[in-house]
Amino acid sequence: MPVKLLMPRVQPAMQDGMIVKWLKKEGDPIAKGEIVVEITSEKASCEVESFHNGILYRTLANPGDVIPVNEPLAIIKLDGDTAEELASIDTSKKNPAIMVEGKQVEVPLDLPAGDGKIKASPLARRIAGEYGINLAVVSGTGPGGRIIKQDVLDYHQTAGVAVKQAPVVEKIADKKIPLSIIRRETTRRLQLSKDNVIPVTSVTEMDLTDLLKLYKDTKTVWKNVYDTNVTMNAFFIKAVGLTLRRYELLNSTLESDAIVVKGNINIGLAMSIDDQLYVPVIRNADKLTVMEIAQQVSLYIDKAKDKKLTLEDMQDGTFTITNVGPFDVQFSTPVIAYPQVGILGIGTVNVRPVYQGDDIVKRSLCYMSLTYDHRVIDGVPAAGFRKMLKELLEQPLSLLN
Secondary structure: OOEEEEOOEOOOOOOEEEEEEEOOOOOOEEOOOOEEEEEEOOOOEEEEEOOOOEEEEEEOOOOOOEEEOOOEEEEEEOOOOOHHHHHHOOOOOOOOEEEEOOEEEEOOOOOOOOOOOOOEOHHHHHHHHHHOOOHHHOOOOOHHHOEOHHHHHHHHHHOOOOOOOOOOOOOOOOOOOOOOHHHHHHHHHHHHHHHHOOEEEEEEEEEOHHHHHHHHHHHHHHHHHHOOOOOHHHHHHHHHHHHHHHOHHHHEEEOOOOEEEOOOOOEEEEEEEOOEEEOOEEOOHHHOOHHHHHHHHHHHHHHHHOOOOOOHHHOOOOEEEEEOHHHOOOOOOOOOOOOOOEEEEEOOOEEEEEEEOOEEEEEEEEEEEEEEEOOOOOHHHHHHHHHHHHHHHHOHHHHHO
């Protein structure tokens, strides 16, 4: 009796597949296990093989045709098939076929006769649908011959298919974290920045070898004399404050018809305490000494750890610094804290070999990223800002004056 080569169900949700290419033509002999046609579906592609020795008697679809699952793709003539049998085969009759681990599993073409009603549990029907099994070929062992879940699974195993049970996934309740007052304000400002700013980020490499040496040479002395932990951020804030005196457009805001250059240089320092972002402001940073800045930063850190930092501590900033170096970030594209027009990102310090004349020496290098609002600042003054800041940080003794 001739057999049909059917469109397989490659995945449980697959409804149809498209013919890509016939690898055999009508009249070609076919060996069991030989690939006959390539198909593709929305999420998968596969090769359909023959499970019989025979001859490709007739192809029923062309490349590019979309065929529903379990519809016949071709008729395979077996040894001994007669002309009457070939003529009588119904090419429109749907029959189940499934793909499991790359192999097509067929079920008999001729189904048992009956009244057309199949007794099966809803779960059995769902599992049969997922695996492309025609319930008409499954024997029921439930009451009155009803097909139950285990009958379908047993049939699936009998067809040579290893049933893969879906893993039981524990339903874990979602956790809702209320927004703090500070987080709500941060979110509001970030959204304003996204809606109003035209940001451009440019990156400059700095040599901080001398600054690191100065920092290491003085931090113990300053700790003993002033009882304050001086960090690199104090030097960065001081240098930025001095640079903003010269490049005042980066210390401004944009109103509807004018650029407003701020009279005070108030620098916000982004810090993460207990996974919470804070940006306290060092006011008049250009007029403070490195030690005074360090004392203010230390005070803000203590207040943040004690949950005592207020919105007032984070208001009136005119420029912002974010130092992501401690987190091993090379450089970043920081987001401007609207209505400010500039923010500086400091990356991690890396020791690398550098040519000095004919010699190769080790130097401590890092990148700074300046993001500025292009509505207010053009590329030339932004480059001038980075150049002056680089010079101050590479000649750190000037910051102690």
